[in-house]
Amino acid sequence: MTDGTMNANEAVQAAASATPSRNRRRGLARRGELVAGAVLILVVLLIAVIVPLLEPGAATRIDPSKALAAPGPGSLLGADQLGRDLLVRVAVGYRISLSISLGAVVFAVIVGGVLGLIAATAPRGVDGLIMRILDVIMSFPALLLAIVVVALFGPGVVVLLFAIGIVYVPIIARVMRAAALETAHLAYVESARARGAGRLRILFRHIAPNSLGPLIVQSSILVGLGVILEAGLSFVGLGVQPPTPSLGLLLSSGRDYMSTSPWVVADPAVAIFIAVLGFTLIGDGLQAWLDPQKRTIGR
């Protein structure tokens, strides 16, 4: 009988031969990722939704007596240099981040999705033109593109939403177009067309639902990315403006007090981490489930 232990050689062999039972095991493990991610995001959502309701206005209430209070009873995450409770600030920061990210993705799905579908079902010339323009946009690094948009319209929550959304449009358009092209060639779509179904009808009944898988996976990756982008932009001052709390702003303002009161920086840092990790895990888990052929564009 062959030896059960694995050395490097056998590992090479093992890697070269995925057997069905292994696949099954991996499938289950991926569900674990999905669940873990979902749990994290649930926590994030709970904090974002509930905490500010419990203490309205606490995010901006200045209380010098509590300045730089350490975490403890009464102030779960501590307070910042102006005495503002950090838990509430983080919660509001979550609200802002999530609104911006989700908004950006929704915007991108609407605009990019439509563009992608058009490109997929349009004649080659139109398709080529659309994709070329999108390519140019995609050739700008994400952060820079967002900065350019902010330069145009000034910083702020709404601008940020559209800035990030614009960055996402070509990505979603690509995914949509690729998925639509794949589906358009499937037999039952061809037969629907042969039966005289109108273009729009085909679009909505057949192509769109099939593109959903990669689209969902891509969207979850992008929401996570959006949190990072927003935090980064706010951190350097080009994003959300004070006094509206943003996780990025919390980081930049807390910087000066980091050495004496690390929680001022640790709180938003961990908050960002949990949120992005959650979305990334969901994205990974969803990908294994909905889109094993990897038709999406990762970060």
Added chain:
Amino acid sequence: MIVRRLLIAIPILFISAVIVFAIMRLVPGDPAAAILGSNASPSAIVTLRHQLGLDQPITTQFFQWLGGVLRGDFGQDYITSQSITDEIRTRLPITGELAGLAFVVAVVVSVPLGVIAAVRRDGWLDRLIRGIAVVTIAVPDFVFGLVGVLVFALGLSLVPSSGYVSIADGGLAGNLRSLALPAVALALGLGGVLVRTTRSAMLDVLNADYVRFARASGFGVGTVVFRYALRNAAVPIVTVLGLQLGYLLGGTVVVEQLFSLPGIGQLIVQAMLNRNYPVVQASVLLFVVAFIVASLITDLVYTVLNPRLRKAAS
């Protein structure tokens, strides 16, 4: 194939220049008025506008600017009235070094880790590596930077918490110490993605017939994995690297701000905050150029790695 890419790059560069220029001009407000302040007399504003060439038709302005850029002259800084080109010249090497270091660190660490993860698939090492990769992807570089400062600079005093030390001032050691933390922070995000890409590319390759054939021919594991398999896996890895270059360049903006490194990234941010538009214009254009050049290099490497893309030699 490279020639074709070059030809496509030129219109892209041109369009980018147009876009960058147009955006700056679209910003509301009169730059001359902004420079002189709200108490300036109208005639002073008019004079300044004329000096800055702002009263000419916009297309003339564009081509003047473009002409200058091609000659290496980016115009004048609105605020300091210094030559932007000079400012860029001092800052560019810093950003270049930062990005370069980050790139090297990311590749040198991530690719071997990805290979190991692939070879030891589903083992504890694989899971550990993948777990770390997910974490590094999930945390933005500036957060790492902050944590790093807390631990390594303030805590252990191994590196300075901010500031750039040039080779002239602090020797190679001092220079690297000042860039160590920022480069690693920047490298971590890139590294996470690289590890995952390498692993998945290697898994695909290790499944291939020619790997099995190589083993059947008696080649050792090391040779098979690192020479034969990796060479083929390199193609998708390089592709992803190319895609991530944009992230790397964008990341310098935040990292430089965090560590107070006087590079182009910091320049952009400060210029933006000060409404110093010609500087923003110049630096964004620079970034775009850098990105396009990097993409071209990626393509070049791509054709070297993948013989199928070369014009058949024999």
Added chain:
Amino acid sequence: MSELLTIDGLRVRYAGSERDSISDVGFGLQAGEVVGVVGESGSGKTTVGLASLGLLPAGATVGGSIRFDGTEIVGAKESTLRPLRGRSLSTIVQNPATALNPAFSIGSQLTALLRTHRRLSKAEAHREAVQWLDKVGFLDPESRMQAYPHQLSGGMNQRVVIAMALSLSPRLVIADEPTSALDVTVQAAILTLLRSLIQDSGSSMLMITHDLGVVAQMCSRVVVMNAGRIVETGTVREIFTTPRDPYTRNLLDSLPGRHRRGAAVMPENGVTA
């Protein structure tokens, strides 16, 4: 003459499978013989080949014994098997285009093989490689050394694989469907080449194939497999003229032209011994 390869009671079950892939397989191969292992796809013939090389996927359980030139293959450590592979025990695969690494020239793959097993300088290995390319039928072998697999046809690639399999003078060549992926017109040429090279070198060969025509051309003895078991063995002449097992008879009946041309598909002189 002691047997070169002795398989006895071989049993293989792949990971995650409910049944044995092959069971109770046993036969022998003498030095200088060409033995055919014949069966339809799924009969387990490829598994026999993989097992003999020690290249079954991880997780497969193997029972029984495979003795090659005195060494036990089943359960052997990599360190025992590696020196054998490519050198005394080589393989020719079904799909040459995918067996050769697309990123390296055929010349470099051939020289790498030579230098892995023997102490040769780059120049010496290069020369030998060119000689072998010539032997397998390349015109202008020197310039073809730089060619990449995707630049060559299937037949040419297979010739390279054959060169790699034979260049180290192996005692046993395990050929798994060497011509199945090739054009019919090329198949005959490849088989002829293979036969002459084997005869010249005196190597033995285990020819795994589903094609009885190939068996007729190349082998002296045949092992017929079906559903993981051996159903019949014998010399080629025996099998073709007096098949005993109904499965064998079925296989023979499915040969085109058997009834019409009868003797035409009979084996010729076969290979030595």
